[in-house]
Amino acid sequence: MTTVTQHLWFEKGMREALSTYVGLIPGSAIEWITPIPGDTPSGPAGSVQIAGFHLGDQRYMAIEAGPLDSFNHSFSILVSCDDQAQIDHLWEKLGEGGSYEPCGWLRDRWGLSWQISAKRLGGLMMGPDPETAKRVTQAMLKMSKIDIAGLERAAAG
Incomplete structure (x- = not known):
């Protein structure tokens, strides 16, 4: 079965954002947060982190990896x-x-x-x-x- 998950890129503040979101939307939870262990193009080991969470019945992943593209109205x-x-x-x-x-x-x-x-x-x-x-x-x-x-x-x- 194919799984579809929305993915959000945060420049910074991902943990605070996700905590806010799951605290406001009933039936929501952060499932996991983990740092990327090795160096990445976005920073040294541990500076980039990813997370899995759900808001109500919708699945999401998120990454905090510095600036890339800002969020906009297209999502x-x-x-x-x-x-x-x-x-x-x-x-x-x-x-x-x-x-x-x-x-x-x-x-x-x-x-x-x-x-x-x-x-x-x-x-x-x-x-x-x-x-x-x-x-x-x-x-x-x-x-x-x-x-x-x-x-x-x-x-x-």
């Missing part, structure tokens, strides 16, 4: 939340020291992009009524942090 982690309290909590904690962006996007302090959304958003946008979907989409496009009550008001017209 983000989408978290679909059950309720506003979960959105609010993740928004505050992941955005701390980073930056907030439109439509539920934020960058954490390590530069990784996240989409903090509501499970309800998909149902409202993909429902049978195109006018409802249009109103909900327009409301979402005006939001920074996703507001479920605001989406419901838009859906109701």
Whole structure:
């Protein structure tokens, strides 16, 4: 069976980042962290470390190996939340020291992009009524942090 795992490259701060992520996303854990024993193009023995972890049901690996390419919007982690309290909590904690962006996007302090959304958003946008979907989409496009009550008001017209 083929295994697919997302891989993240951190310039620095990988351990702190992973601890933050697994502490915020239920059902998550760091499985292992190990230094690379020999010299690498990124540094001397022990200066490069790799890790395996999972966030919810998604598997990841990470490496801390100095600068290469910065994280950008072409890769983000989408978290679909059950309720506003979960959105609010993740928004505050992941955005701390980073930056907030439109439509539920934020960058954490390590530069990784996240989409903090509501499970309800998909149902409202993909429902049978195109006018409802249009109103909900327009409301979402005006939001920074996703507001479920605001989406419901838009859906109701």
